[in-house]
Amino acid sequence: MRKLIEVARSEDAIVAGLANALNLENKAIEIGENANLPVPIGTKRAHEKWRKRHKDNWKSQPSQGRGVMCYRFREGNRWLRNKSLMTENEYLWALKVRANVVPTRVTMARGTIGMNTNCRKCKEYPETTGHISGHCRAMKDLRLIRHDRVCISLTKAAEAAGYRIMEEPMCKFGLEKLKPDFILCSGEGTPCYVLDPTIVWDDSPNRLRKAWEGKVKKHTPLKPLLKQKYNPSTVQVYGFVCGAWGTWCPKNDEVVKILGLSKGRVRDILQKVLCDTIRIKAFMNH
Template sequence: ALAFADDLVMLSDSWEGMTANIKILESFCTLSGLKVQAKKCHGFQVTPTHDSFTINNCEAWKIGDDTLNMIIPGESEKYLGVKVDPWIGFAKPALSEKLDTWLERINRAPLKPSPKLAMLNTFTVSRVIYLADHTDCKIAHLSTLDDKIRRAVKEWLHLPANTCNGFLYARSRDGGLGVTRLASLIPSIQARRLHRIAHSKDETIRCIALANDIESEYRKLWLAAGGTLDTMPAITDPVIMDHQLPQHVLEQLTEWEKPAPRAIYPIPCNWRTAKFSQWKDLPCQGSGVSHFENDPTSNDWLTHHKGFSQRQFLTALKLRANVYPTREYLGRGKSNSIVGCRHCSASYESLSHILGQCPAVQGARIRRHNKLCDILTREARKLQWKIYKEPNLRTANNELRKPDLIFVKEGKALVVDVTVRFEYKEKTFSDAAAEKVRHYQPLTEEIKKLTNASEVSYFGLPLGARGKWPTINERVLSSLGLSESAQKRTARLLSRRAILYSTDILSTFESIGKGLSNPADAKPEGTPTRQRGIL
């Protein structure tokens, strides 16, 4: 028998055997006070002949005085969401039509884009996975369903059609949207299930499975899920057992105290990682994407975008995916296209140019810089640091230099200079931090005179224009004395605000010439934005 909650399936190899099972069920119900609703019960009998089968060539079973409904070929009855047909087994659901209906309902819902994506990932995809997994859905059909989901997601999030699939399928901790790829997940689930069946503790189940040549089916599913023959184990190979505790701890426990070991079944392919690798290897859309790999801090805004308007969130997604419609992006692969900046003489209007060099939005970049400095200032003020903002200091060669922030406390001075760089090369941020340290180190004596500190430390604090939080910045937060939880919170905040303020720069860039630009953006190069002093 198979039972789930108040649903029960009974099996037997003969009509008489099923009659005996029903009598056992009736006795159980009498003893427990339960009752079977025979009108909601269904059954069928499949009898083999010399070259085929017959269906229900028998008398209908009874529970008490009520006769069970006998399912005939062509009809089906739903059990745990899956329709069972006596002739074909699990009836294949009209998954494509169901998915179309569900996507259309989400599309019509009065929701903003990000809640629609959350609803898709949380509810719709899980229903599709269950049905596709239990009804032998073919890979070609799964790929068709994936196409429908991708088109819907790109439409909701206003992403261009050529946005690479890796951005959609990569884990959120890798900078992706975490959409499920059915054509990879379903065969992986089924392959691992066969492996578990082959190692079942029930000897009967093991023998039946191995007698039905599940090795070939396992191989087919393993390859369909992205695995290779080189990495595929034999289905009868011993599995790795995880005892969940170190060996030296296990040795000190009795048999009753030891946790039950957990079997670890091999996975054909980590398809999300594979899709991320394909994304980061792309020459244009993959530029700088490796910076976000396995970085929950820099990718926190993808799932917790508090403070973002939907417009800003959608712009940030285009930023992260390298598909924001700059002239450089729109001109990719096109001859004789205009790719120069529309607001200055730069030969390429790219994201890195707008967010880092274009003079037309210098004021917006300064505001981004100052707001990020303010976040760091607030955290330092909570810990009673004395703060100098952009003091005018001169080197021994009489060169004027203005570090962003100097924090002073108990005879120690921390010189911190914030910079925002576009995520590109591998050493972009380490080089930027070292550059800032070299630039301000000649000011040591001047800083000691200004702050009366006996010890001066220098830090560059580089942030990514697309939200990267480099781990080298943890030295700054640690030196300020922030607790571990405060460091994580501040790091996430700075990451989110960096990309949020970058979307504001892009908005300002687009508004120039439309009568919407902010006069502050017209400040000439070098215009001071802060007053020298102490906070």
């Protein structure tokens, strides 16, 4: 196919004229597209079509294609282009996590009958990557470490932005109690922000969005209490949702503006989340 295109683009006027009359280049590109072959260098239109076809094929996979639509945020993919950000072992495990091919019991049982797929630790639920990373009791300590590392990054940003930080305050109103991760305030007459980070298994953009909305709904009842206690100009409630695969919820953008987070800081947060997620390899080794 590459040779045909080179002939079609020949500097020889006679050869180029003949190729043009035969529509040689377009026919070569069409052959490649129909065969799902890699596109030759220099054929931008064909290259874009091939990339789209490859992505659509990836999305259509019932298991390996889950979460593909969450990968559009560039800062969450920086590690793919810069392997020096991880060790070789971490990089390979990150690829396994992203492709959902970690050798869990559910993954290894595909195509077989009668194989036990329950979690080898808790014995209660199917052993999927999502269960190990987000729910299994055996991984609770690692999940707390992952969550706390995100909180530390946000705390440093809030301090640099000049906010007074109240970490995990117990807020009581009536018979109810709520404990968000942060309340940020600069003093009377200034905005007050309730911020509650979380990390979810990111197999779809809707899961990220729903997690963000859930955090906002949970802590919105604190608004009257904080208004009375701190006399701010306004009280705003935000979630801060990262995907376990190092993906990003677009609704976090407002928090980025409030805290003045740079792209580099966001990239570091997402990479830490992904690196902490791939610690599930310790689970697989026991």
